[in-house]
Amino acid sequence: xxxxxxxxxxxxxxxxxxxxxxxxxxxxxxxxxxxxxxxxxxxxxxxxxxxxxxxxxxxxxxxxxxxxxxxxxxxxxxxxxxxxxxxxxxxxxxxxxxxxxxxxxxxxxxxxxxxxxxxxxxxxxxxxxxxxxxxxxxxxxxxxxxxxxxxxxxxxxxxxxxxxxxxxxxxxxxxxxxxxxxxxxxxxxxxxxxxxxxxxxxxxxxxxxxxxxxxxxxxxxxxxxxxxxxxxxxxxxxxxxxxxxxxxxxxxxxxxxxxxxxxxxxxxxxxxxxxxxxxxxxxxxxxxxxxxxxxxxxxxxxxxxxxxxxxxxxxxxxxxxxxxxxxxxxxxxxxxxxxxxxxxxxxxxxxxxxxxxxxxxxx
Amino acid sequence: xxxxxxxxxxxxxxxxxxxxxxxxxxxxxxxxxxxxxxxxxxxxxxxxxxxxxxxxxxxxxxxxxxxxxxxxxxxxxxxxxxxxxxxxxxxxxxxxxxxxxxxxxxxxxxxxxxxxxxxxxxxxxxxxxxxxxxxxxxxxxxxxxxxxxxxxxxxxxxxxxxxxxxxx
Numbered sequence: 001x002x003x004x005x006x007x008x009x010x011x012x013x014x015x016x017x018x019x020x021x022x023x024x025x026x027x028x029x030x031x032x033x034x035x036x037x038x039x040x041x042x043x044x045x046x047x048x049x050x051x052x053x054x055x056x057x058x059x060x061x062x063x064x065x066x067x068x069x070x071x072x073x074x075x076x077x078x079x080x081x082x083x084x085x086x087x088x089x090x091x092x093x094x095x096x097x098x099x100x101x102x103x104x105x106x107x108x109x110x111x112x113x114x115x116x117x118x119x120x121x122x123x124x125x126x127x128x129x130x131x132x133x134x135x136x137x138x139x140x141x142x143x144x145x146x147x148x149x150x151x152x153x154x155x156x157x158x159x160x161x162x163x164x165x166x167x168x169x170x171x172x173x174x175x176x177x178x179x180x181x182x183x184x185x186x187x188x189x190x191x192x193x194x195x196x197x198x199x200x201x202x203x204x205x206x207x208x209x210x211x212x213x214x215x216x217x218x219x220x221x222x223x224x225x226x227x228x229x230x231x232x233x234x235x236x237x238x239x240x241x242x243x244x245x246x247x248x249x250x251x252x253x254x255x256x257x258x259x260x261x262x263x264x265x266x267x268x269x270x271x272x273x274x275x276x277x278x279x280x281x282x283x284x285x286x287x288x289x290x291x292x293x294x295x296x297x298x299x300x301x302x303x304x305x306x307x308x309x310x311x312x313x314x315x316x317x318x319x320x321x322x323x324x325x326x327x328x329x330x331x332x333x334x335x336x337x338x339x340x341x342x343x344x345x346x347x348x349x350x351x352x353x354x355x356x357x358x359x360x361x362x363x
Numbered sequence: 364x365x366x367x368x369x370x371x372x373x374x375x376x377x378x379x380x381x382x383x384x385x386x387x388x389x390x391x392x393x394x395x396x397x398x399x400x401x402x403x404x405x406x407x408x409x410x411x412x413x414x415x416x417x418x419x420x421x422x423x424x425x426x427x428x429x430x431x432x433x434x435x436x437x438x439x440x441x442x443x444x445x446x447x448x449x450x451x452x453x454x455x456x457x458x459x460x461x462x463x464x465x466x467x468x469x470x471x472x473x474x475x476x477x478x479x480x481x482x483x484x485x486x487x488x489x490x491x492x493x494x495x496x497x498x499x500x501x502x503x504x505x506x507x508x509x510x511x512x513x514x515x516x517x518x519x520x521x522x523x524x525x526x527x528x529x530x531x
Contacts (some may be wrong), residue, residue, distance in 0.1 A: 009390070009493035012486055028494070058496055066382045067496045214408015318385025318402075318494055325393045330379075 004074030008035030014083045014189040015042035020314035020335060022120040023048065025093045025114075028056020030324030031127035031306030034076065037328040038085030046121070047085060048112070050092040051104055052161045056129060058317065060104065060157045061150065063187050068270045090113055093117065093128075104154060105130065114304075123331050124302040126283070127324055129208030130273040136179065140237030141269070149184040155192055172196035177249050179203045179234055181211035181218065185270035189226050192266075200226040201262060203251060205233045229262075231255050237267060241254035254357045285311065296351045297327035305331050369440015370505035373417040374478065377511065378519035380499035381401030387491035387500060391476075394411040399476040400491055401465060405526040412491075412500075415440065415463035415476035419505070420486060422458040423475075428448070438505065444471040462527050478502070 027049035076357030125156035133148030174191040181204040240247040241363040307327035310318040391398035431446035456464040492500040
């Protein structure tokens with residue numbers, strides 16, 4: 001067994017080519033899982049991604065000590081060499097927002113439209129993920145030195161792929177304040193420590209035991225020398241004398257009701273991401289989310305499917321993988337029945353059955 | 364049923380490498396509808412996969428009155444649903460030291476990992492091990508288990524076991 005995240009786990013060798021071409025937008029966990037499934041079944045798969053390498057946030061978001069990059073890359077290698085999957089990196093498929101708005105867009109040098117892909121392929125799966133960071137909505141958030149979790153983490157990995165327009169946030173010898181207590185907040189704090197920050201302070205509005213990443217992870221951070229402030233609600237980012245750069249974070253302490261200012265050189269708001277689907281309305285994603293569609297994971301554009309975080313919002317690799325696999329299976333079912341003009345025999349209710357308790361959840 | 368060659372194979376999870384991403388559970392659920400490896404959240408908030416370790420001295424096999432649990436030729440403890448069906452004692456669920464039997468609400472009363480028996484029949488390995496992003500899950504020879512353990516993995520495993528079997 002090779003040490004690869006084997007996206008093509010369904011078969012040892014691909015089935016004979018079936019003559020169908022599918023485009024997958026996004027080479028993160030759900031896109032790669034879908035590519036693996038379809039590749040195994042004999043589909044010609046074309047994967048488009050805005051970044052210079054496939055892997056998505058498994059490669060560019062989550063630090064390497066958690067997920068070994070070479071394991072992902074070997075999985076991608078199997079897909080391309082053995083299963084004939086073509087990877088089109090640095091290619092952005094036309095999106096709802098103008099270019100250079102999401103983290104990672106600056107890598108793209110080719111832009112193509114979704115309509116073009118739909119015409120050129122038998123089907124398309126959109127797995128473009130959740131790239132837009134949620135904002136706190138407090139004054140001073142726009143100041144220099146204030147980053148979102150992704151803005152902070154992404155360049156640390158991306159800078160290895162050498163482009164002049166990516167730079168690692170300057171934290172060496174400085175005080176970094178991290179807002180949030182999810183896994184990305186934990187990753188930001190560890191990374192800041194590893195990059196030589198003098199002081200790392202975690203700020204969370206609830207208590208350690210409510211932390212989404214769990215109290216174990218918080219304790220590990222404290223062991224690593226980070227400070228933990230709980231029940232603190234950020235109210236304002238205070239600017240420096242020039243009024244350009246963040247100098248402190250003002251927050252209220254729910255224990256005492258008092259407002260305090262915490263001096264900070266870098267402030268990272270790791271409070272989650274929101275999906276960034278291309279053509280949100282045209283695709284009718286809201287209906288897909290609610291399950292009000294006639295075909296599992298199919299959008300309101302025929303032959304266009306959707307899976308992963310772009311559908312559900314930020315989740316976990318497992319959920320994204322599951323969603324990608326389900327969308328791929330649904331897609332094959334769709335094309336198979338359609339080829340025989342038997343679409344009306346499709347049993348949506350049977351298809352959505354998942355494990356008990358999760359049956360209504362779009363996954 | 365043929366005897367297992369040597370000490371056979373099993374699944375090994377290095378909990379120090381696991382990041383709790385749920386991919387194992389998701390892939391298992393995709394293949395078999397209801398997963399046979401399941402995520403649990405410990406009291407201190409860690410997500411951990413609970414899984415069958417295909418014990419050499421398997422308690423589940425001893426307590427099953429129907430002989431529905433058998434060891435296959437690779438060393439996996441596999442459930443024979445046609446023998447299990449109709450049993451409601453759930454002796455196996457109670458006996459398993461790793462909480463790796465999962466009660467169901469209809470049909471065969473329990474489900475458990477069979478090391479992807481259908482996949483093994485065609486030369487593939489368990490899907491969870493293939494897809495784990497971290498390389499934390501290994502489909503390993505029982506003889507090489509000792510080599511897979513590190514200080515960190517033992518420590519992490521102890522934490523998991525403390526969750527499965529809390530001290531009274």
